[in-house]
Amino acid sequence: MRAYLIRRLLLIIPTLFMLSLLVFFSLRFMPGDVIDVMMVEAIGRSGSSLDIDREAFEERLGLDVPAYVQYGRWLEGIFLHGTLGESLQQGWTVEDKMIGRLPVTIELGALAIIIGLVIALPVGIYSAMRQDTAADYIGRTIAIIGMATPNFWLAIMVMIYPAIWWGWSPPIEVIPFTEDPLGNLGVFIIPSIILGTAMSAGTMRLMRTVMLEVLRQDYVRTAWAKGLKERVVIMRHVVKNTLIPVVTLIGAQMPLMVGGSVILENIFALPGIGRLFLVALNNRDYPVVQGINLFLSIIVMLNILLIDMIYPYLDPRVRYK
């Protein structure tokens, strides 16, 4: 058990190394004309005179040295100076830009997870309890339709139809939670519901599958035979034992959620990391793109690590040697 945990922790090192290589080199196949575009964008935005020549610009980007030296400098910046690099918009470092955006993304993600679970768990449980009944079919059909519906389309529908029918459109200006908690929730609730329903479909299907498996266990039959009420059997003996794989699925959905938040933050104009990412991508501000890629990948990695580490504690049946 301890050996497993140590091995799992040590595995972070090669994964982190590979991750940094991936993030770094995914941006290194830039054709020359992209650098021209970047230069024009950067000059245009900073408003400075056009005296920056290409060589100076490449030097500022650090493109004047071979790729492995650039990679070394990038790592040096992260480890020795604690910086992810400098945005092409002068005077900003990547982490400056990211920190302010983080709370929005976290709030969106957390709300989406909660809403996803609130929808998925009861439906999944009921669906398994009444297997092959009309309610089961309806629940499953809706879940599969939910998986097939693109979340950006749902978001557009929410933006357009209420506006046409009732002249109402979702609020888009973010109010700090400390000032007006309700107003703040009002802004986040619709994107969170859309993101949450997208995730709930998979959770619901897994919940149902695992529950059907657990319902056929001997200890459940024993519980029934003891004459326990259905509520007790389901909640204490069945649901408790299904939650472990379901919890892990939430972790596995992290990359999906990151993608979803990029899309929804852009539609609803929420100033989160996802919006920063797309704006940086449109402005060809690649140092920012690189920083966000690394940051979010590490978050996903830590999340996977956390699940792997706590899993044996959650489920005593899993034995690690």
Place this chain on the structure above:
Amino acid sequence: MSDTTAILPAKSAPKRRGKLAGFFIRLVKEKPLGTVCGIIVVLLIFVGIFADALAPYPYEETHLVDRMQGPSTQYLMGTDQLGRDLFSRIIYGTRISLLVGLAVTTISITISTLIGGASGFLGGKFDLIVQRICDAWNCFPYLLILLTVMSIVGRGLTQIILVMGIAGGLGGSRVIRGAVFAIKENVYFEAAESVGSSKWHTFAQHVIPNVMPIIIIGFSMSVGGVILALASLSFLGFGLPPGMPDWGGLLSMEGRKYMEMAPWLALWPGLALTMVVYCLNMFGDALRDLLDPRLRGGVGRYGAAKKGKTGILARLMSGIRAIKPLPIRKGG
């Protein structure tokens, strides 16, 4: 079709036909909804192939007099801000979506099979290194990779097929690797090795045929996801060039300002997307239930957990992360 079977040697023809026919009978009997969805998918493939004949207008033909018209008999789904017929554009969008979906899945399954197969089959150091790369790759959120690389290589059909194919291929290799590991435990595999069959021969004769169901299932399950991902990319402006009538592009930001006045512009492409992905997923589910040897037989899905290795595989397929530690122990 019947002509070709007649030419085949008499010895193998009846057996082969019987197996396929049996499969279709089971499909229709056991999975009626999956069958209906399968038929819709086949129909849509034909719609894609014969888009030129089916679409009432060329997709870029503008009718400036009839801009932003609601659905009518002349324009079944209405027209957009340039007076282009939305119905025709959606028909051409079917072609693009299915083309990209099938091409990307073919590329990614091939890559997955090669990488996962080699990794599982060879094991040892090679496997260890490949697995670390896959570990890292799986941490990098899919949409971020696609957006980043697409912004560098530029929008285009070839670019998107290659980028999505390679990205999906690396991500999907885990499942194949796990399956190969399970196959290596089998007696027929040991027998093949003990009679001195070459590595390549063992791989081609024993490993590949036995991962085939997983490859087919993986294929049918992932086309829908690819189409959704393509739509997301085009929607964000990093997929196909604006002129191409793909469904995500039809919903993109550029068209947004007209949608409040002409909501059908938003409605139809989204419905088309949902329907296609729904049908592909249902058909994929049905195929999986019928083809997956681990879900066959009386115990079905519920027996899977008790079967040790195969149970673990079944869980891997359904995406539970719980069994993750096992490959690590085996690899290291």
